[in-house]
Amino acid sequence: MRRKLAAGNWKMNGTTQSLKDLSALGSAHKGSGVDILICPPATLLAPAVQTVSRSDIRIGGQDCHDQTNGAHTGDISAEMLVDAGASAVILGHSERRADHHETSEDVRAKAKAAQAAGLMTVICLGESLLQREATNTLDIIGAQLSLSVPDGATGENLVVAYEPIWAIGSGLTPTPDQIGEVHDFMRTRLERRFGAGVGRSVRLLYGGSVKPENAAEIFAISNVDGALVGGASLSAKDFSPIISALEAS
């Protein structure tokens, strides 16, 4: 049985002031039946770990390098994330693929390093609007999935997030059928590659304009094991009802 996961990606948002909301979230969902992960910017990793120390919230990074250390100005290694108290990392987000020209091969190398360091990797995949309109979505997702995910996946070290690029921060969401089609496809692909046991244990998240208003409908879709939430994860007021919807699903 897969445990549901509500993950918040703060992106390049948040200051020490934001830790108050994190603390409120921890109190509101203590003993939750779902996993809760918050990925703040690197500057807040250590204080966020401190803030959630008495709650059930896990803290993760938003990226890592594929090397353990060295002359890579501005980068952070998986070992450094672990050292800061993180237990997970988001990799291959479409914003990093676009802003930093990351390829699926880069993502795979980073994921390999992160998993070797003991981090749970949340690997992001998603099609552009142009690709969806060309009815090419499953080909795109299939290629990203096989190229971005390294060998050796387990239900503990791998989470896959389906995030259509056109749905991120836009207020647009795919229909439940469209989400279900991609999630069922990813499940089949993972089962085929890693075997039924592992394939069925990997959690699949949906991301892209998840809000308190649409969360319950999205969590009712088959093979949706939770969400990767951007904007609505920045305040406890918005993220808490999303977590509650997941708890109730």
Ligand SMILES: O=C[C@H](O)COP(=O)(O)O
């Ligand atoms: O990582 C999160 C996604 O990019 C979704 O962002 P959003 O919830 O603001 O649309």
